Structure formats: C-alpha cells, structure tokens
Amino acid sequence: MSDKNDKKINGATSLVRSLEHAGVDVMFGIPGGAILPAYDPLFDSSIRHILVRHEQGAGHAATGYAQATGRVGVCIATSGPGATNLVTPIADAQMDSVPMVAITGQVPSGAIGTDAFQEADIRGISMPITKHNYLVTNPADIPQAIAEAFHIAATGRPGVVLVDIAKDALTSETTFKWPTSISLPGYRDHSQPKQSDVDDAAALIVQSSRPVLYVGGGVIKANANRELLALAEASGIPVVTTLMARGAFPDSHPLHLGMPGMHGTVAAVTALQKSDLLITLGARFDDRVTGKLSTFAPGAKVIHADIDPAEIGKNRKADVAIVGDVRQTISLLLPALKAQYAKAHPDFTAWIKQVNSWRSTFPLGYDIPKDGALSPQYVIERLGKISGPDTIFTAGVGQHQMWASQFISYEKPRTWLNSGGLGTMGYAVPAAMGAKVGAPDTTVWAIDGDGCFQMTNQELVTCALNNIPIKVAVINNESLGMVRQWQTLFYNERYSNTDLHSKRIPDFTKLADAMGCIGLRCERPEDVDKTIEKAMSINDQPVVVDFGVFRDAMVWPMVAAGTSNDEIMVARELAPDWDSQEL
C-alpha cells in the first residue's frame, strides 16, 4: 500500500484501498447491484468480509464488534433495500454512541432521483440517525470521504457515519491519494476539559455530604474504568452504573450500588433520589434513569461531565459543567480532589452507612416458581457464574435483558453489550457474532428472548459457516415477556398479542441444528448447570440452548413509566418500607 499512486484505478479499488488505509480488518455485509463493483477488489483485499444473511445483521455485528473492541465497526450494503435494512442498526448504534461506518452503494449518479431500480435516498433517510453522512458521486472524493468518515465516527462522542457511493463513482477511473490531513472547519474537538471547571467540581464534592458517582456509557467509550476506580476509591463516593455502563466499575466492589433506573436496584435508585450531589460522568439523564424528570434527585446539585456539550443541561440543569473526554476529566479531577481533601476531608460515613443499609435491606432477588418450573433469573445468574467475568454477554431487549443486567456480575468493561437507547429487539445474536469476531478468544454468550431470537437468528448460519462459535441462551417464556408484564400490571392481565407459543413452534433445537449449530434444551432447574457446562465445552460450533422458563416471572424492582423514582416498587404492589430507612 503506497500513499500516493498516479496509476489509474477505478473508484471501487480506491474504496477498498481507502478502507485498508483506515485500518479496517473486518466488515460485515451483503453485495448487490449498486455495490457490486466494490466487491471485486474486495475479493483480493486483506480485509475479512463476513457475508451475513440480512443487512440488519451486518449493522448489529459491526456494532457488537465496535463495542467489544473499541474500534470502528464497518458494515456494507447495496442500494435501496440493502441500505434501508441498515436503518435500524444505524439508529441503534447512533443512540448508543457506537463508532460505526456504513458503506452503501447508490444507483448511478445520473439515475439518482428518478425512482430507479433499488433506489432509496439513504443519505436523506439516515440524516437524523447518523453523526454525519456523505453522498459520493465523484470517484476522486472517495479517499477523503472514507478518511473523514472514520475520523468523525471514532472521535469526540462516537457515532455512525454513512458513506453512500454512486455506482458510476465506483466504476469510473481515478487515482488514489490517501489524505494526509483532515480539514473539517465545523467539527470541534471538545476532548480537553477546562481545569477551572474541574476545580469547581472538586470544590462542590468536598462541600457535599451525600454524593453519588452517576456513571454512564461514556466511561466505557473513553476507556476510563481504571481512572474511575481510582476516583471512587480515593474519594470514598458510592457508584451507580447505568445500563450502558455495566462493567465500567466492578459489580463486586463495596462502593458499587448497582444500576439505577426503571429496573435498577433500590439502593442505586434511592441513592440518586436522596443525594445532594450527582457527579455525572458520561451519562445523559435518560428518561429510563430519571423517571419523572421533575421529581428526579430533587435535592441534588449536579456536576455533569460529558464530551458532547449538547448533553449539558439537556434534561437536567448542571451546576458545574465539564465538557471533555471523561478519562481526561477524571484524570484532572483526582488530583484536584486530593488537594481539596488534604485541606478538609469530607465525612461520608453516615451516607455510606445509609446506602449500605438500603443495599442490604433491598437486595435484588426473585421468587422461585412453586411448581418446579425453571426461573429465568436463575438461568441467567448461573450463566454469569459458570462462564465467569471474562465472558462477553450480549442481550436482546426486554425482560431477559434486564435480568441479564441485574443477575450477572460484570467486573470488566466491554463485557456487557446491549441496545440501551433504541431498544432494538433482535440485537443479541448479530451483536454476539460481531463481538466474537472482534474477540475470538473470548467466550461470547447472547442472552436472548424467544421473541427477539426470532427476529435475527438467521445470522447463526453466518456464524456456523464462518467459524464464529457464539453461544445463545434463549430465555423462552413463549411470550413477548416485557410487554406481557406491562399487560399484567397496567392492562388488567389482558394479554393482547403477546403469546408467541414458542415452546411449541418453532422447535429451537431443530432450528439450531438446521442452521449448523448445536441445539440443547433445558427445562428443569437441576439440569441448568450441566447444560451450561455442555454448551461451554463446545467451541467449534455455535450452540443454542433453549431454556424453557416460567412465563409469569417479572422484572423487579420497577419504576412505572412516567412516575417518580420515589415510587419504586420492589415487587407487585409492594413499595419499600421506608419508615425505618429515612435519612
């Protein structure tokens, strides 16, 4: 690969060469008419292309790869339906700030706007769900567009960049020149936090008596977990980790109160509610965390550290705003705080005692079904215990996702991948595929629901054919469980269209077999460990375990949508007894 070459090549070769220069080692995609020219030079490239079975799978696989490795995930599709099938994973990745580049073919430039065969205005469609996007019609623009796309996707608040390339730009002659610099006059670098803001934050912290470190996914994106651990231990301040931040701080750590939000722990939710200072690191006051916003943490001042200035004050006013990379922010905050502590060491003893009492009084738990049926929480808890802290878990969306966030102990960043913002059912299997490609020596479990699994399981064929031995635990409660739970609680147990009958049809073990995977089934508590161990022993093929579970199990605690976090329920119609707990 030379940086400059006056030799005439076509745009497709320029594209593949650009992707190689951008450091791409793998991409997920499906060819089709408009993108076909690119697939010819790709055939000779060092880039591994994984031929998926649906473009949605390509997008989520790129996301899983990016979340597991921290690198930019890449997916590629043709024009029209190929591109529109990428819309869901693009929106998903953008919502969760995942660095991803999506390459799409477009009809020839002369046909754009004519309703040509397989034409869709994917640049227009993807405008509100990408960080940026390009339509390239001149082959000479390809290297610059690709270089900018990777730069934009990976820097600042990560996100998705789509590059749509007209077919004639791929087939026309050009020369290749990899840009040596990138000039984006409107793209500002916000990574360096201001020392004065950090000092203000440190001053607020020492004045507080009930502080909480409210940690979001940005801490994982910024690889700031070590800095966070040092900050928490040096300051003695308790930590909550949001759904996107599970693994940013060890679950086993005595300062960790668990996950806040709609299905968070009583300790985490209540600590935020009763706090007098939220030290917000790479989190965005999402409605699933705050509950009814006007009643969220009413007595708390807010320090808000985020790399995206538009997040500051978006949902909650910040008393101190620190715009910057959260790793750099914590690195500056730690010495500033130590200097403050040297002058006056704050005493959080009473507060720590209080949060610990919430934690011990209201631990996460579940009821074992009386009829001997398999408890879904038990299955997930055993999966976590048996496969250990190095395992990467992905999840779909719904009850199984919440249980997987609650009952598995995450000790390391990038071991919990899920669709937090968009809430995309069907994320688990293709994301696990991408994670396994990025971390081939790591065990990857997709914890999926029977509803989610039926949306994207076709990628198990891709896994079987490409030596990507993921493991899938289908938590089969034969229903759209979370929707059913809401019907139980809010719709008088009228189960409109949530019964999937998936213990009858399809037979997941036969489906697994048909897709070149090992299919296992487990329906009794006493078989759980040996079934998981069996699955763990198979490393040359994907494994699907159909766990037939108790269908009426519910996710608790719960803050009902639109209500205040103060109204958290630990079980159905059971609010915590606060009488002996008031601070």
Add this chain to the structure above:
Amino acid sequence: MKLERTSHIISVLVENRSGVLARVSALFSRRGYNIEGLSVGPTQDPEISRITIVVSVEGHALDQVIQQLDKLINVIAIEEMHESSSVQIELLLVRVSVTSANQEKLLALVSEHGAKVAEMGPSSAIISLTDSSAKIESLISALNPFGILELTQSGLVAMRRTI
C-alpha cells in the same frame, strides 16, 4: 415578515455543500418548530454560505436547538442576531391594483416609503422595498387600500453592527 415577540434570528455559517440546508432545517422540523423566515446565500468566502433563520422558540428549547446545530459537521459558526445590535433587512415584492385615477397617489406613497416601482402596468404595478421588517409592514398597510393582488417576501438577512 411580521416578527413574533418570541422570534429569534439565528445566523449560521455553513460549508457550501449539498444537503446542508436539509440538515439544518430538519433540526427545527423534527422538534415541531416552524421556521418563520429563511434565507441562504453566499458570503465573502465561496466555500462558505450563510443561513439566516427566524424561528419562534424560547429559552431552553432555543439553547437546545443551537447546541444541536453546533453538532452538525457542516456548521462552522452560529450567532444569534439581536435587533439592537444588528442590521436586519428583508425584501418585499408586491403587486397592487392601480388605475389612472389613483396612479399618482400610489407613486407618492411609494416614494414616501423609500420603495421602488419595479413595473407599471395598465391595471397593476409591482412595488419593491428593501428594508426592515417594520418598514415593510408599514408599506403593506399603506398599500392595502389599493388592493394587493400578489405578495412575496424574502427571509431576513442580518449583519452585526460594530457601533
């Protein structure tokens, strides 16, 4: 245009590329904010255009939309223009009925408002005026008795004053 009391003028410097206007306007439309006035045109730098947006949004929502605009890769700078500290001009073209009986009255009125006659036909005239919103409103009121047949107006453009 008649500026609402809550109207704000946002002046946005953007890269002169296709699709930029769509990106900018989409940020307003997705939040349900109606753009009251919009003008796009060149600047002294051929690579850069200026979009001037008049929108009726207040406080927190305005801050949010400016922050989101700032995130667009093609947006280089954003400035809110205030009435007291900027020159604000727009353009009016209006066709009014005219007869030989009232033609002289019309010409006097046009001259009084600093407007121009762009076309004088047998039964109608096109009047143009380039001025502030208030002056344009005032001319429209004065022309009303003649019978306004057609009216078109540009979005506002603004430039910060130095004094």
